[in-house]
Amino acid sequence: MSSNLDELPQTQQNDNEDLEVKDAQVIFTNVWTELEEELGHENLRFGKELILLGGAPGAGKGTNTEFIAKARGLTCPPIVVSDLLDSPEARAIKESGGMVGDTDVINLLFRKMLHEEFRDGCIIDGFPRTRVQVECLKLLVQKMNLLYREYHQTPLAINFRKPTIHAVVLFVDERTSIDRQLERGRKIAAENEKILSEGGTEDMLLEQRPTDIDPAAAKHRYRVFKEQTWDALQSLKEIYHYHFIDAQGDIAEVERNILKELKYQSSLELDPETYDAVRHLPLAQDLSIHARQELVRRMDGYQLEHAGMFHSVIRLINDRFMPIIMRHAIPGMAQINSEDPIFEDPLALAMVIDIFAERGYRAVANVNRTEVPRTVNLQTGEIVCETKRIYRFTVQFQASEIRRGTS
Template sequence: MGAPGSGKGTHTPSILRARGITNPPISVSQLLQTPECKELINQGQMISDRYVIELILHAMLDCDPTVGVLVDGFPRTDIQVEALKLLHDRMTELRREYWDTDRRDQYPRPVFRICVLYVDEEISVQRQLSRGRMIREHNVEVKKTGQGVLWDERVTDNDESLIRERYSIFKAHYGSLLKLSKMFPFHLINATGSIKEVLQIILKEFEYQSSLELDSDTFDSISHIPVATKIGIHARQDLISRLEHYQDIEPDMLHKAIKFIDDNVIPQVHRHSISGHANVRTEEPLMGEENFAAIVMDVLSERGYHVSFDRRLHHVPIRIDLKTGKIELETHHIYLLTVEYPKHYIRALEQKFN
């Protein structure tokens, strides 16, 4: 991806060679060469996300999945970014699902790499105007001599106002592109130099990132372990389901857990409200019951507290046999709840003393 006039088309053949990609590149601008789309594009307008995504998915299905494919000009919007992430997640799930079956090879591991070429607006405008002049001069020569092939002329290469409109659209969606840096190997390339200089930067970036990628066997071996960022995706819904289950099936236990929180946890939370951290130690026998402790933690979690739970044994001497020296111990079960919550900053006091 990149700004208009940043050289995406120019560098595509070199990237294909460097990555060993033999599938023809999928160019969004080429996919949109229908009369209806051309009219909108020539006006500097965007095509709907749904239509763009549908075209790209159909184009990808026609590719050899074993060698990869370069997609030029996608994604450009927040919706397209989310669609790309969903595609990667689904491909990963299918790979994991069929890993131990004879259909494993039909579901290759998805490896998405993002490269964004960036130039500022004035360079973008000048490059596109220059490209338009070059294409017009070429076509004039072809028509005059009857030799050669006419090149397609873009309306947007001849009208500065449309060129600036295209750049403003790119800039408006630039934040969407940067979101990809948190999801995939990401390269932001300064494309203001010469073609040779920019190509060297691209290839160097790709070579470095390749050394950081796991091979497929290693990836498959650890892929069943949930990614940390996904652990909480369904946790909220599961929590609500459990609380509703407690209310329907174990209402007495739920009410006892709530009373325990009211009597033992909340007073400590209020006492330590500035620190945002409270430790609650108790010998309440009910906390020894797995289900009761789980209900207490779920209720606190639903109210926005981060809770961890620990059990400890405490041995207290109660009797000594003076003849044998044997010490009789009484075992106490100590339960520890660690409760975390947002700190309270007393800004008025800070301002007063500063």
Template sequence: MTKPDPAPRPPAAPADLEIKDAQLIFPAVWADLLEKHGADVQFPSEFIWLGGAPGAGKGTNTPFIARARDITAPPVVISALLTTPQAVAIKNAGQLVGDREVVALLLEELLHPQYRDGVIVDGFPRTKVQVECLKLFYHALLARGGPPPMFRIALLFVTEEVSVERQLKRGREVLEHNRQVRASGAGERLEERVTDLDPGLCRKRYQGFKDTTFDALQSLRQIFHFHFIEADGDLGEVQRNIVREFAYQSSLELSPEVFQSIQHLPLATELARHARQELVRRLEQYARENPDAFRRVIGWIETKLLPIVHAHAMSGHAQINSEEALLDDPTALRMMIDVLSERGFHVTVDLHRVDVPERVDPQTWAIICQTKKVFRIEIRYPPSDIRRGH
């Protein structure tokens, strides 16, 4: 009796296929790399994987992102890697530059010493297979020991309307540039992309980004730190969004042990954020709870400090030594600083004690000194706009 044929297996889901493809691609590329360069290969300490729709402004904003993260190396642009001699050789051999070839070219490029302190990679990952390869790359770096690599995903996002508008604008600018080159005979012509001249093709490019790259990058939200940067606005607005997204976050950059030991200390940005409200609260409290002292401090500022401040208006910097007894009271000293701060002055105060000879002990001939308190007050403020002639 023959056994019935087993039930056919359901086809593998697309995600499973992509994971399997990556599990075949990355180990082979990694093994080739180690065989060629040795096990002690050195990769960057920080990676920013930058993605964005057509017209999102990646090329425009990459230098700004680099400055925000103190990255001095040029970006690695995947589209440029595909024109390298290695990529051209692959094409000339009649082969496609697929995910395996892209990953191999990228890892080879990242070994250059100029990227050691940090790198921005423009245009990777773009596919779900590349996303899986990125995860495997991260785990391969972790397995080497030492500080964990810093991976950041940055996505410059624009709506379809903005993307299409910017692509068409770029196409018009290229056409006009080339027209002037032909008319004058000076300069070099730029590539005229068909996709920058046809609204339908512009929309198709955007939709391709949404269906592949966008979804691929979104899948990394739960694994790596993800910077979603709104890029619809003008350049200044976009760069403000970048600064806000890339603000220093110690929990991401320090080891858990170090972060745990210092996290109870306030961040400077948190202090500054609430400083104005706390200043107002203190001034109202002075007027309510210590009205006499508050009036004396204001009177002293008006009669003693402001005349000197006015005299230094050209420089915006006044230094004042005072033995005013009123300032012996710490609350009065705080009042003085707060009142001037509310009016826009930057004030610092140092207390110096000076021993002044007062008398001589006739029996021991010891000099008896009186200790005086001298408050050294430094006040800075915007100087006069009047310029001196040269």
């Protein structure tokens, strides 16, 4: 197949695209059927959030992966597709600047994604790289949505949440890509020389690709990316959340670009029913990205597993808490006391804290117990008291800025 579809007649382009779709359907069906037979239908539990990290050679995928994970609140390691493909045959193809076959990629990747540590989400470095892989991704997301609908009203619902897909593309031009590949090669060579000079053995040496020491090979690797992978990544633009990140600058500049692109938006990430339940509450400025992953999981869990209590707590916040909070908009802190019996269940207290956190507030709850006289024995003078629980909530948020006039 030509590497530049724009140069092909339209009928030939359509034929190629039809073949790619058919190939993807065959590959996906075979892999999915094998997984279902081996693991069981209800154990095909993929992560809620998939971050597809792509980019030109030297764009800094490895350098920026940890930062992207922190920005999205992911604690699991990334899935690096090139590391999954570690057979001698695959290694020879990679060292020449080529790519391993789609069937191997899909089979190994799907199995890895099913590991428990990726249940909340993961970064997938180096996928998709071909149009066939894009089609397999579409089929996977379709299956994930089907599983979500199938289990939505069941006790297993928390394991099959509605998926969120982000395509993150780090881009550098050809000259920058080649320079960075060769610079990496020089650093690896220097480090290996140091290892040997200090008595290290050959098995301790860092791996060095031919593309890191040969300008022609580095250029060929970039051309393979532009001709085979770039179009595949671009095709995701109209389907999923797409983030094009300029990675030409220094690390600090690239990190700023990443934060700007991957800013948390609850409307895109919560289950639709969960978001509809809380969207009418006033939204404070940016929810802290720290612990975002756990917060989203708890919120979806409330909606899926404790919907009655969840909506009762939301109504209580809206009707009783928010009027008090709004009266304290200038200082940015309000205290609310409640004797509502719903808070006898500790889960309701936890819901209050998490609902406020999702909206951008910081809330703390305390339970105060006081003894209230109920009856008095007139003969003995004995006073019988009843323990009364008062639930005190402290809610903090961004205070109003008051512009003071000058005399």
